[in-house]
Amino acid sequence: MRHDHLITSKQLSREDIETVLDHASEIDADPSSVAGRHAETLLGLLFFEPSTRTKMSFETAMKRLGGDIVDMGPVDSSSVKKGETLADTVRVIEGYADALVVRHPKQGAATMASEFVDVPLLNAGDGAGHHPTQTMLDLYTIRENAGLDDLTIGIMGDLKYGRTVHSLAYALTNFETQQHFISPESLQLPREVVYDLHQQQDGAGIREHDSLEEILPSLDVLYVTRIQRERFPDENEYQKIAGEYQIDADTLEAASDDLTIMHPLPRVDEIAPEIDETDHAAYFEQAHNGVPVRMALLDLLLSDDKGIRGEADE
């Protein structure tokens, strides 16, 4: 029996990604094709940080496959509060569930946890590190709206701490994409991430900018992330900088008619509500895609003969 973990999008080849996205398309077109396929399967949810979309869409996905979830619940009411290590927690819950989903505030948490368990483990976010299941639904949404090759994408906002950005950028190096990273200087991509992107793509498709203006007309997709108040020492500085990275109808006058706007949500005021009703807005569709994509991931990881990777276990 093979069991893969999904820890980072870096571990995935183009072929792996396409296997997942193709399966998600099949499920999206005909959800009944997998209904009940994983009856009596239990998915363990270990969220050491708050989550709405990721957690609920995993729960929905597992139930739509015929299975159910067991949830550790909030950290405050769990054994973590008593000082239990993550290594112990996952080893205990491994005995209750057939696969685990882990979100944790520390970077590298999913990598470490996966070394202690034999069931498939999916990383649902590890600090400022990775969020590969979000990446898969982002890629699915991009493919549906703009295609993944010959793509010019702008990724804007908090690129330093935004794990969805890091995971997406790695995955896109498998495709013929131009990636433009737009952020204030203080929230640029971590040098580690730039190093990896250059390693994977020779740096050819990577550009960094401090303003959207110069690059907006050439974009097929604009992926916006939230700039968080707590990243700035004072309120004025935050207001000034965050204001420069907001999108409204005026901003979009310079954009292509076909521009797709995405956001991992939750948003605060980075995208004005007036955009929601335009053809540009894909962020709610993106959130909905979390279900078929996570159904596809779970189906592949939980099936004895499939897996998401072309090669055997790590």
Next chain:
Amino acid sequence: MSDEHDHHDGDADHELRVSKIRDGTVIDHVRGGQALNVLAILGIDGTNGEEVSVGMNVPSNRFARKDIVKVEGRELSQDEVDVLSLIAPDATINIVRNYDVVEKHRVERPGVVEGVLSCPNAGCITTGDEPVISRFSVLEDGVRCSYCETIVRDEIASLIDT
């Protein structure tokens, strides 16, 4: 080549400053100023009574200045040599028995070092109470935490877990 036993560096004068050893290890051609870090890597701080001689910033033909460390009664393991390579990539290791050099090695950089360095990223899972051994992959110009992926290029010796 070992200055201590082969006298090829032509600086026999400084050798009088540190005595020859009978059985143990001479770590030669350590970059100037790194000798104390070499001892830290080896976990030698003198409290266990080890007989240790250190020469720092002595003249050398290969470098303008080098350090040399001699440890009596201790032969380095491969793991120890691997880690030494991170801060002393040009070092030569001479194993001495009965005053003769019986083995001479250049250090080689390993692919991975485990359990020796601490990750400097406070947000890394290895910095908490988890039962995990630190692991760093060795890059051409630094080391990288295998868990949080932080890259460290400067002052690697400051990460040594003592």
